[in-house]
Amino acid sequence: MSIPGKTTEGQTPALLAKAALRRLAEQRLEPTPDNFRQAYEAEGGLPSQPAAVAADLAERDHDEGERWSTLISRVVRGAERGGRQWTMARKKESLQRVLEGSRGSGTRLHQRLGQLIASWDSDTLDATPLEDTADGVPAAATAPVASVAANVAPDAAPRTPAAETWPVVASHAVAQLGDTAVQALQGPGVPQAEATQALRQALTRAQQSAGLPPHEVNALQVELTQACNQARRIIDHRHLLTSQLTQLVSALTDSLVDLAEDESWAQGQCLAMRHQISEGLNRRGMDHIQALLADTRQRQRVLKFEREQARQALKSLIHQMLQELAALGQTTDRFQDNLGRYADTIGAADTLQSLAGVVREMVAESRAVASVVADTQQRLHTEHSRATELTARVRELEDEIRQLSAEAATDPLTQVANRRGLEKAFEAERSRVDRSNTALVVALLDVDNFKKLNDQLGHNTGDEALRFLARRVSECLRPVDVVARYGGEEFVVMLPDTSLEEGQAALTRLQRTLSAEFFTHDDKKVFITFSAGATLYRAGESMEAALERADLALYEAKQSGKNRTCVG
Numbered sequence: 001m002s003i004p005g006k007t008t009e010g011q012t013p014a015l016l017a018k019a020a021l022r023r024l025a026e027q028r029l030e031p032t033p034d035n036f037r038q039a040y041e042a043e044g045g046l047p048s049q050p051a052a053v054a055a056d057l058a059e060r061d062h063d064e065g066e067r068w069s070t071l072i073s074r075v076v077r078g079a080e081r082g083g084r085q086w087t088m089a090r091k092k093e094s095l096q097r098v099l100e101g102s103r104g105s106g107t108r109l110h111q112r113l114g115q116l117i118a119s120w121d122s123d124t125l126d127a128t129p130l131e132d133t134a135d136g137v138p139a140a141a142t143a144p145v146a147s148v149a150a151n152v153a154p155d156a157a158p159r160t161p162a163a164e165t166w167p168v169v170a171s172h173a174v175a176q177l178g179d180t181a182v183q184a185l186q187g188p189g190v191p192q193a194e195a196t197q198a199l200r201q202a203l204t205r206a207q208q209s210a211g212l213p214p215h216e217v218n219a220l221q222v223e224l225t226q227a228c229n230q231a232r233r234i235i236d237h238r239h240l241l242t243s244q245l246t247q248l249v250s251a252l253t254d255s256l257v258d259l260a261e262d263e264s265w266a267q268g269q270c271l272a273m274r275h276q277i278s279e280g281l282n283r284r285g286m287d288h289i290q291a292l293l294a295d296t297r298q299r300q301r302v303l304k305f306e307r308e309q310a311r312q313a314l315k316s317l318i319h320q321m322l323q324e325l326a327a328l329g330q331t332t333d334r335f336q337d338n339l340g341r342y343a344d345t346i347g348a349a350d351t352l353q354s355l356a357g358v359v360r361e362m363v364a365e366s367r368a369v370a371s372v373v374a375d376t377q378q379r380l381h382t383e384h385s386r387a388t389e390l391t392a393r394v395r396e397l398e399d400e401i402r403q404l405s406a407e408a409a410t411d412p413l414t415q416v417a418n419r420r421g422l423e424k425a426f427e428a429e430r431s432r433v434d435r436s437n438t439a440l441v442v443a444l445l446d447v448d449n450f451k452k453l454n455d456q457l458g459h460n461t462g463d464e465a466l467r468f469l470a471r472r473v474s475e476c477l478r479p480v481d482v483v484a485r486y487g488g489e490e491f492v493v494m495l496p497d498t499s500l501e502e503g504q505a506a507l508t509r510l511q512r513t514l515s516a517e518f519f520t521h522d523d524k525k526v527f528i529t530f531s532a533g534a535t536l537y538r539a540g541e542s543m544e545a546a547l548e549r550a551d552l553a554l555y556e557a558k559q560s561g562k563n564r565t566c567v568g
């Protein structure tokens with residue numbers, strides 16, 4: 001610090017120093033060298049900045065001017081240069097935002113302008129052609145625009161600077177999307193392995209791309225686009241295969257009808273399969289149809305075995321009867337022969353005694369023949385009854401097997417109608433409503449907290465709960481009402497000739513009844529409730545349309561506390 005020897009007012013340096021210390025004390029400032037110098041200069045009426053400081057400031061000012069003029073030249077050049085992603089309008093808009101968002105700080109303004117220009121610089125006209133997104137913005141432009149927009153957004157509530165968050169989010173997104181794509185590509189085959197490897201490599205390079213020069217960024221973008229196109233081709237191909245597979249299964253179900261031993265057996269199952277396929281491939285539907293087919297197959301196998309046994313028994317019975325008849329024939333033939341012999345003997349008999357002997361023989365033999373005939377008759381009668389029984393059983397079994405096709409319309413677990421049965425019933429109800437112009441309530445029922453029940457008491461108890469519910473609903477409603485399992489823990493109920501208010505009241509009554517009951521499973525008492533949504537069928541609409549409204553009402557019932565019926 002330089003202290004001048006004498007002031008203009010003739011005060012000595014010692015006096016000035018004392019006055020400076022007093023000033024510091026009055027202003028409660030610490031006696032640091034800078035504070036003391038300023039107080040000393042103030043007391044002495046000296047210029048407040050020494051020449052060295054002024055020179056220093058002038059130098060800094062010059063540097064600052066240089067820095068800004070370089071930056072502004074870059075802004076001007078950048079603004080004049082065309083770009084693929086950074087259009088003129090976008091550049092103008094971003095520049096505006098940077099200026100508005102950094103008004104309070106020159107340093108920040110400088111820094112953000114620098115970032116913005118760097119982003120413009122990385123956008124060159126020879127970049128790889130990009131695919132347009134639906135809203136017309138080039139897909140690859142989204143990332144830089146988003147990142148810069150985030151960087152230059154005006155400050156609002158305190159938040160982490162976008163420049164710090166964006167790389168973290170982007171890196172996370174790349175990792176997650178990469179994993180998802182790689183998983184989607186999984187499968188045997190060289191193309192899959194190649195596409196997976198290409199995608200992995202491109203993504204790894206993308207994650208390490210921070211600070212790459214513009215031309216390398218462009219190369220990386222090309223690599224990423226190629227890897228994604230390769231992956232997309234494989235996934236598209238998979239979609240195609242799935243739809244072809246669906247068509248194939250559909251064609252197979254048709255030909256199964258022709259190949260089946262008895263058309264009606266296969267027909268029901270094939271119709272159920274075809275119906276399921278037409279509804280689209282979903283996991284629940286596929287599980288359902290597989291269970292249905294497995295159950296039907298198993299029951300048919302048992303019935304066919306029984307029928308075969310009955311047929312065999314009938315065959316051996318008929319064989320036995322033929323033997324009996326043959327044996328009888330032999331006996332009667334022999335008797336016939338003997339009768340001729342007896343006639344000769346009687347003709348030649350010359351004494352009463354010899355005549356009596358022949359007659360005795362004849363009577364004995366005819367008694368024996370009569371007894372054989374009676375026995376045979378008795379046996380044939382018994383065998384005939386047995387054969388009649390067996391024939392009836394074979395017919396019965398064949399009827400049962402045939403009936404299994406009808407059971408493709410019945411849910412094997414709950415024994416109420418399944419979807420196919422429901423559709424049939426709906427068609428019948430619909431034409432009845434159209435004919436008689438009466439009201440039809442369509443309701444969707446859903447067991448409450450069923451997942452919890454399954455989790456806590458086991459899947460078997462869950463199945464039992466569904467059986468119990470289906471039984472109780474069927475018992476409590478009128479015989480004309482239709483109950484069907486819609487899938488999982490959902491049931492559809494159709495109440496013909498019923499107003500919406502009556503339908504709601506009936507379902508609410510059912511809910512109260514059920515709330516007071518329980519079923520036992522493995523010695524445990526199990527209580528279940530259900531929520532319902534009901535709607536009035538509107539003439540001409542599809543079942544799905546009515547169920548959609550019922551579903552909305554069901555949602556309301558669930559949301560408003562469950563175990564209740566809402567209408568929609």
Ligand SMILES: Nc1nc2c(ncn2[C@@H]2O[C@H](COP(=O)(O)OP(=O)(O)OP(=O)(O)O)[C@@H](O)[C@H]2O)c(=O)[nH]1
Nearest residue numbers: 446447448449450451452454459462463488489558
């Ligand atoms: N035991 C058994 N469970 C089934 C069957 N079909 C579906 N489920 C189960 O039913 C449960 C349905 O659960 P969610 O859809 O979450 O419904 P929730 O637990 O009843 O909940 P809320 O409907 O909101 O009351 C799932 O756990 C399914 O696995 C079935 O045939 N048997």
